[in-house]
Amino acid sequence: MALTKNARIEAYINDVCSQIKFREVHPEIKLELEAHIHDIVNDYLSKDFSEDEAVDKAIAQMGQAAIVGKQLNKIHKAKPEWSILSISLFFVITGLLSMFFIEKQGLFTTTPIHIFICSLVYTIIGVVITTVLYLFDYRKLELYSKQIYLSTILILVFVIIFGQRVNGKPYLDLGLISIDIVKISPILFSISLAGILKKWIWNKPKKFFQGLLLCVIPLILILSGGSITASIIYTMTCITLMIVSGAGKRTFLLMLGLLSGMIIPAVTIYPFKLAGLIEFINPGSQTFSNGYINNQLSLLINSSGPFGQGFTLKSNIMPPGLHTEFIFSYMVFTFGWIAIGILAALAVIFIIRMSHVARIAKNNYAKMLISGFITIFVIQFLWNILMNLGFAPISEVDLPFISFGGSQLIFNAAMLGVISSIYRRRNISQTLIGS
């Protein structure tokens, strides 16, 4: 190749790019135009033109830089994935309204906090986080995969040893707020493992065991943190990431066996969880409070109708956690089956739209990231709804965006932000390389 870098070609390409406001597409557009111009130049060089003439002709043939740039700018303007964003906003508003009415009906009297005002604050924080992450290039996250993995491990170890335990679960106390780190750790591990396992070579024995270890260590910690729910969510996410990263059927079946082999004995270590499970299998045996909760929930749900009972719920039939895990039952009772049907349909559309983003995204890391997130969202929605209906064991799984809770809302908003960031950059296939 006669010419590798030519000042005039570079200037032309820079003129084109200067018109394109979305800077992250510049590298790929530069590469594409460069290849084209070099092809024309080589063509002329082979016809015995001098290099200067060839470059002149090539640039003339490309057309005015400003025009090409302006047209490209129009195409690469930001078009957020509005369906996913508006469905989440709808969920958030539904949650806020529910908090408002729960408080107004006097159903929430146990602790002196204003759940509506708190939710409003969390919502504002969530919107800010989604916006910031949307603007942030998600590909930068990949560079920090190992750091995110290690720091989540370290925080978990720290919290398990020194953290304040509430209901057997350690919290990360940051002064103003305390974060349920065990509950949200599957999200952090999902982000980090998406980067780490992206190109994992599962069929080499050494790599295979390393991969296995990377997946198992977080599970051990989450289990020590006392959350069966989080460990199940983590396991499912891990398996999804393994499948997407190209681990064969045998590999992930082995993993599934290994991981569930760890969860099952853990269930027996925590007797109250076991009791919950027994009650779920055999509802007659009301050994622990979960049986009571299940009864209250079915009372609530069965007394609803297609249009709901309005704001008539009395505090004497209210199960604990009505504003958190059991908000679904409150909404069924209050707003009725039709409204809840619409809500469930929207949840399905939400998941389908996310899968669509995973399908069209060019970058493999993006596909891994979204697959993990989809798994987390699907389990949250399914488990929460099924347990409210009495078809799944009672656990601490929230209804995403709707249940009361800062950690829940903010971290779901963060996943939403990353997904929006991927959608914005879906046509960029290049991976960022750390310096």
Added chain:
Amino acid sequence: MKVNKELLKGSTVILVLSLLNREPMYGYKMIKEIEKKSNGVFMFKEGTLYPILHSLEADGMIESYWLGNEGSRQRKYYRITNKGSNCLKERELEWVTFRSAVDKILTGEAYAWL
């Protein structure tokens, strides 16, 4: 002979789609093919091909991928998607209808002049 710019504008999308319907290509190759097949009738500023390609990709009609090693020349190839080939079929039908209608009127006029 040079054709009217407006006429060219309306047909570039169908040209690009039908080229890619045969095989995946990169931009420069597309220009060469169009030039060759049209005997030089279709000549346009080559840079303006890319806005067309990028917008077709944004609409999901075509998709792109990179070939070539990093460091050496990398080329961005485009291939047609299912949505794109469906669109092409519609556009082809549209074009045939349009062309025969224009032909009828033009040849009718030609007879009238005779």
